[in-house]
Amino acid sequence: MSPTQPLPLVIATRESRLALWQAEHVQALLRARGHSVSLLGMTTQGDQILDRSLSKVGGKGLFVKELEVALEEGRAHIAVHSLKDVPMELPEGFALACVMEREDPRDAFVSPHYASLDALPQGAVVGTSSLRRQVLLQALRPDLKIEPLRGNLDTRLRKLDDGQYDAIVLAAAGLKRLGLQDRIRTEFATTDMLPAAGQGALGIEIRSDRQDLMAALAPLAHQETWLTVTAERAVSRAMGGSCSMPLAAHGRLVQGTLHLDAAWGDPDGSAPLVHASASAPVATLADADALGIAIAARLRAGGARASHPVTG
Numbered sequence: 001m002s003p004t005q006p007l008p009l010v011i012a013t014r015e016s017r018l019a020l021w022q023a024e025h026v027q028a029l030l031r032a033r034g035h036s037v038s039l040l041g042m043t044t045q046g047d048q049i050l051d052r053s054l055s056k057v058g059g060k061g062l063f064v065k066e067l068e069v070a071l072e073e074g075r076a077h078i079a080v081h082s083l084k085d086v087p088m089e090l091p092e093g094f095a096l097a098c099v100m101e102r103e104d105p106r107d108a109f110v111s112p113h114y115a116s117l118d119a120l121p122q123g124a125v126v127g128t129s130s131l132r133r134q135v136l137l138q139a140l141r142p143d144l145k146i147e148p149l150r151g152n153l154d155t156r157l158r159k160l161d162d163g164q165y166d167a168i169v170l171a172a173a174g175l176k177r178l179g180l181q182d183r184i185r186t187e188f189a190t191t192d193m194l195p196a197a198g199q200g201a202l203g204i205e206i207r208s209d210r211q212d213l214m215a216a217l218a219p220l221a222h223q224e225t226w227l228t229v230t231a232e233r234a235v236s237r238a239m240g241g242s243c244s245m246p247l248a249a250h251g252r253l254v255q256g257t258l259h260l261d262a263a264w265g266d267p268d269g270s271a272p273l274v275h276a277s278a279s280a281p282v283a284t285l286a287d288a289d290a291l292g293i294a295i296a297a298r299l300r301a302g303g304a305r306a307s308h309p310v311t312g
């Protein structure tokens with residue numbers, strides 16, 4: 001029943017449990033469409049450098065570069081990424097073939113002893129290496145001590161269980177995909193912890209000269225998610241997006257109207273974030289991109305900082 005020619009496909013993937021889950025998820029969907037699909041596991045620099053924050057060593061691209069080399073050399077045909085880790089502009093010669101349906105985009109509060117952020121004692125230690133999470137946590141609870149936390153999901157949970165932190169903040173999506181939803185004590189409201197652009201969504205990257213693959217992957221696309229994350233990523237791109245500044249962007253598509261909230265701040269994370277929101281009817285990726293760019297202009301116009309959200 002496959003509308004396109006069955007293809008032998010190789011998926012390049014990182015070897016963390018979450019990356020493998022995501023690659024196997026895509027493998028199963030493609031197999032169900034008649035393609036024969038194998039996995040090529042690889043380690044990226046992002047997996048190896050665990051002692052420094054990503055913003056200091058080169059950012060998101062560290063998780064995708066080795067996979068792109070495998071695509072370039074023809075050892076693999078597609079790479080499955082957490083969209084949150086994919087740089088806003090792909091290198092020349094690569095394209096996003098599609099974006100798949102989003103898992104829960106929220107951040108999760110994870111702690112062995114405390115039920116929520118509010119339940120943490122004064123001065124408790126919370127682990128996160130994300131500048132966005134750090135600044136948003138500090139806005140909610142200025143007394144908390146934020147400590148760096150790197151590594152894949154299992155590593156981060158182990159460090160929490162070892163007692164190095166009172167609590168950590170993780171994407172709900174990763175925990176749910178790995179069946180670890182029981183570790184979630186509470187999910188943050190997106191109004192308290194505005195998610196990262198693309199959080200919870202998967203993207204499939206290919207070489208842009210492989211239009212034949214585009215056709216095979218098109219059925220895996222989820223149009224609502226694609227529109228939403230395109231707007232979120234446009235904010236990030238227009239703000240010069242990298243993980244060396246705190247940036248959040250979260251969209252919700254309701255009956256054809258995209259409601260987009262965004263926030264950003266200083267690279268040193270010392271000031272409260274500037275917020276902006278806007279809504280517009282969105283039917284195409286170009287519409288979504290334009291809304292993201294408009295919000296970015298508002299964020300810039302918000303000046304260095306504003307304590308109240310700029311809405312409209």
Ligand SMILES: NCc1[nH]cc(CCC(=O)O)c1CC(=O)O
Pocket residue numbers: 082083084085169170171172173174198199200201202
């Ligand atoms: N930065 C690492 C990363 N990349 C994607 C996810 C989670 C899953 C997702 O957002 O799709 C995570 C872990 C986390 O932030 O807790």
